[in-house]
Amino acid sequence: MTNNHLIIDAQNIHKYFGKKQVLSGLEFQLPAGKIYAICGKNGSGKSVFLRILTGLMFPSSGRVDIFGQHLGVDMEFPSNTGALIDHPGFLMNESGRRNLLLLAKISGKATPDKIDETLSFVGLDPGDRKPFKTYSVGMRQRLGLAQAIMEDPDLLILDEPTAGLDFDGQREIYEYLIELRKRGKTILITSHSQGEIKLLCDKAFLLDEGKLDILSDIQVEEFPPVTDGD
Numbered sequence: 001m002t003n004n005h006l007i008i009d010a011q012n013i014h015k016y017f018g019k020k021q022v023l024s025g026l027e028f029q030l031p032a033g034k035i036y037a038i039c040g041k042n043g044s045g046k047s048v049f050l051r052i053l054t055g056l057m058f059p060s061s062g063r064v065d066i067f068g069q070h071l072g073v074d075m076e077f078p079s080n081t082g083a084l085i086d087h088p089g090f091l092m093n094e095s096g097r098r099n100l101l102l103l104a105k106i107s108g109k110a111t112p113d114k115i116d117e118t119l120s121f122v123g124l125d126p127g128d129r130k131p132f133k134t135y136s137v138g139m140r141q142r143l144g145l146a147q148a149i150m151e152d153p154d155l156l157i158l159d160e161p162t163a164g165l166d167f168d169g170q171r172e173i174y175e176y177l178i179e180l181r182k183r184g185k186t187i188l189i190t191s192h193s194q195g196e197i198k199l200l201c202d203k204a205f206l207l208d209e210g211k212l213d214i215l216s217d218i219q220v221e222e223f224p225p226v227t228d229g230d
Contacts, residue, residue: 006065007032007155007186008053013062014210015048022048023059024210032154035177035187037197039215040207046190047085049207050159053188054083066155081155082148087140092133096143097126100150109151118150119143122176138169145176156180156187162196174199 008030015023022045030036040046051057053064055077064071066078090099097119104110110118116126122142135143141161148156161177162170177187177200191197197204204215 005032006030007067008188009065010053011063011065013049013052013064014060015045015052015057016060021210023052026062026207026210026212028205028212030186030188032186033181033184034202035181035189035200037189037191037201037204038207038212039191039197039204044207045210046207047159050083050085050157050188050190054078054081054085054157056085078155080153081157082151082153083157084144084148084161085157085159088144088147090132090140090143093131095129096124096132096135096139096146097128099132099143100147103147104150107151114152115146115150118146121149122146123172137164138166138172141165141169141173145173149180154185156185158187158189160190160192162191162193170196 006029008028010026010028013023013026013028014021026049028049038046038049048057052059053066053071055071055075058072067080069075069079071078090096091102094102097115100110100115100119101112104115119126122145124139124142124146132140132143141164145158145161148158158177162173165173174196177189181187189200191201205212206215
């Protein structure tokens, strides 16, 4: 029976692509209100598992419950969940704000005012009319985060949210995620960076040979102070 105190409860997850087994009896339980990381080498199945958690892919066998609801049975996609996986399909010739307004029409949960508030939160100007195709890598990553959080979900699932960003861009994303944790959100990320995990995460898991193991309980570190000059 599903433990309703868990945000995510994944049981005995197997995933095959033809004869290749990517996930092998994976078990994963996630309580609320912390930042968690899944680590693993390229090709270990991290993104595959996130796609299963977000309803974008079905497991070959096993069960996923999110907020006590059976994914794929009680719901097609998890409710109260925001996700950033791969690169969101934004329209190249539209502004960031226009892209979010169009996405918001699908569920009707994010008002224009909420979208403006979210854009400001992630460091983007709601009044900027530049098309998405002119955005830098950092701006695109911020807009991807904005689309994940604009409906104020309690669960965020983010696949390498700082990939491709320079140090300043990474630090800004860290600050956004830490603030979201302070607001009571549960956040699951994938990461290759030990430093990122120590700064952000309360617990980390290693995905290896299709199974998840706890790396360790992590003492979240404070950001080093910012100083002017060299």
